[in-house]
Amino acid sequence: MRPPEVSSDADALADRVIEHVGRDIVLGLPLGLGKANHFANALYRRAEADRSIRLRIFTALTLQPPSGSSEIEKRFMGPLAERLYAGVPRLVYARPMRAGTLPPNIEVNEFFFLAGKYLSSPHAQQTYISANYTHAVGYLLERGVNVVGQMVAREGEGESARYSISGNTDVTLDILPTIRARRAAGERLALVGEVNNELPFMPGAAELAPEEFDFILESGDYPLFVTPKPPVSLADYAIGLHAASLVPDGGTLQIGIGSIGDALTHALILRHREPEVFRAALEALGPTPAGRERHCDPFREGLYAASEMFVDGFLDLFEAGILKRPAEDGAVLHAGFFLGPQSFYDRLKALPEAERAKLSMREISFVNDLYGGEEQKRRDRRDARFVNNAMMATLLGAVVSDQLEDGRVVSGVGGQYNFVAQAFALKGARSIMALRASRMAKGAPRSNIVWTYGHATVPRHLKDVVITEYGIAELKGRSDRDTVAAMLAITDSRFQDGLVKRARKAGKIERDFRISSAENTPQRIVSALSPFRQAGHLPRFPLGTDFTEAEQTLLPALSLLKRQQGAWLELARTFREGWRAGETSPAEKAALDRMGLARPKSLKETVLAALVLGALRRD
Incomplete structure (x- = not known):
């Protein structure tokens, strides 16, 4: 194997790659953070200018800074994007893909979307490929991938340089054996590494010999894409507390992204450090039903993690001394990709390499499947709790996580099905689906537990555990009647009667059935958990935040305004509250100033200022 060709010019490198592999290019880009942005942009520009080049891009989770849709959202997101994403190269294919204006010789397929980003993009919806994470590699190989563009971290210089594919081992490590075989057969392929030393250097399987790369782009270091932490609501904490009580010491854990995952992480740390507070919070939510497991003690043996995404919460668990049970190879975590806030990247880089090696990045087939080394995986993944987020669930136990009823894709299946399958295959494992019982839409409450839905990500024959803020529904192996009753017990009370009627009509529950659960409102x-928030045990940002104090003040108010979109009566009430507000507090003044509305200069800004102030008062 020869050393890679090195270039500091992305455009020149794009020309060199076209010369090397030909004018029909199938470009594989890793999911999320690990894309070689400068190289991909240069290749796109070459194909855009020269229609004799055919460029097909296969990827997932194309990251784009938030922009906002309404005037109020844009005023909030604009300064935030300038602060957090200055210097982060934008992928130039993203905008024409969304608009449906890609040149005829360029095609982009994604198997996972940034959540909700492409709901209104017919082109993106039409070119989306529904795939389990573990199947994406096969689809890419079937398309004849001949170029892979990967961001890499480097340590050392010259002949002593070491390269790591860092936070995106997921697909690349699974493709690598085929790349090697095709190279050996004489095919011309290009594995391109774009060096960015802002990326944490992850050792172990993530480290590749320089000779594995055909080309190296020295494009200069640039900021990594970050994901600000959302605030954690009391409903999120209720879900997190319930889920944390199902995690046995010495077990295995997977956590999903978002505020529910943050709530679970904090609840586990609370259980470890202050078990009496953890127990009290659980008791405030309600007594444990007879026969249900409840784990409330500190972690002595600790946990091992097998999770497709290395969320930053795992680093918190590692630092708290909870994530410490080693697998047979010595790692306490195996994951396929990572993405998070800047503090997460900084903390990873600051860890001694020996500690980073315990947080092992592996191919997605290793993490998401039991195939290959199955005996060892079964020993490592004992008493697993695979916790995934969902959008909705049916009363009969089906789960909706990726798509709306009309077929529009919100995000993607990813690895959710893989972990459900593992939960059924592993002794002592459980698949846990977490969702809020209700949501607000156009100013009105809507139930996230429904009778039927036109799509399911996980079918009801794979039902196991569902958690809402109102409790835990144990569904595995239960009859339809008992499944319905268990789901009703964790449903928002405002929707229980209507769902009971649907179940009775379908003959799935007895005519004289009555709800026996506590008031689910x-x-x-709020009443149960507010004392714990006031005492500092359940903070809004348990894992830190990139938001300023003014932005933290604004977030609940802007969330309220978003829920009221289209509900004109509710918006009118909010406006009236702000219009009649009178003297503003220092925090309200700072929030209005952050929005550029402290001194309105027009009628439009006066209305916007009243809406924001009213939302601050009504939240």
Whole structure:
């Protein structure tokens, strides 16, 4: 194997790659963070200018800074994007893909979307490929991938340089054996590494010999894409507390992204450090039903993690001394990719290499499947709790996580099905689906537990555990009647009667069935957990935040305004609250100033200022 060709010019490198592999290019880009952005942009520009080049891009989770849709959202997101994403190269294919204006010789297929980003993009919806994460590699190989563009970290210089594919081992490590075989057969392929030393250097399987790369782009270091932490609501904490009580010491853990995952992480740390507070919070939510497991003690043996995404919460668990049970290879975590806030990247880089080696990045087939080394995986993944987020669930136990009823894709299946399958295959494992019982839409509450839905990500024959803020539904192996009853017990009370009627009509529950659960209302959750928030045990940002104090003040208010979109009566009430507000507090003044609305200069800004102030008062 020869050393890679090195270039500091992305455009020149794009020309060199076209010369090397030909004018029909199938470009594989890793999911999320690990894309070689400068190289991909240069290749796109070459194909855009020269229609004799055919460029097909296969990827997932194309990251784009938030922009906002309404005037109020744009005023909030604009300064935030300038602060957090200055210097992060934008992928130039993203905008024409969304608009449906890609040149005829360029095609982009994604198997996972940035959540909700492409709901209104017919082109993106039409070119989306529905795939389990573990199947994406096969689809890419079937398309004849001949170029892979990967961001890499480097340590050392010259002949002593070491390269790591870092936070995106997921697909690349699975493709690599085929690349090697095709090279050996005489095919011309290009594995391109774009060096960015802002990327944490992850050792172990993520480290590749320089000779594995055909080309190296020295494009200069640039900021990594970050994902600001959302605030954690009391409803999220209720879900997190329930889920944390199902995790046995010495077990295995997977956590999903978002505020529910953050709530679970914090609840586990609370259980470890202050078990009496953890127990009290659980008791405030309600007594444990007879026969249900509840784990409330600190972690002595600790946990091992097998999770397709290395969320930053795992690093918190590692630092708290909870994530410490080693697998047979010595790692306490195996994951396929990572993405998070800047503090997450900084903390990873600051770890001694021996500690980073315990957080092992592996191919997605290793993490998401039991195939290959199955005996060892079964020993490592004992008492697993695979916790995934969902959008909705049916009363009969099906789960909706990726797509709307009309077929529009919100995000993607990813590895959710893989972990459900593992939960059924592993002794002592459980698949846990976490979702909020209700949501607000156009100013009105909507149930996230429904009778039927036109799409399911996980079918009801794979039902196991479902958690909402109102409790835990144990569904595995239960009859349809008992499944319905268990799901009703964790449904928002405002929707229980209507769902009971649907179940009775379908003959799935007895005519004289009555709800026996406690009052399932948002007010009850607030009443139960507010004392713990006030005492500092359940903070809004348990894992830190990139938001300023003014932005933290604004977030709940802007969330309220978003829920009221289209609900004109509710918006009118909010406006009236702000219009009649009178003297503003220092925090309200700072929030209005952050929005550029402290001194309105027009009628439009006066209305916007009243809406924001009213939302601050009504939240």
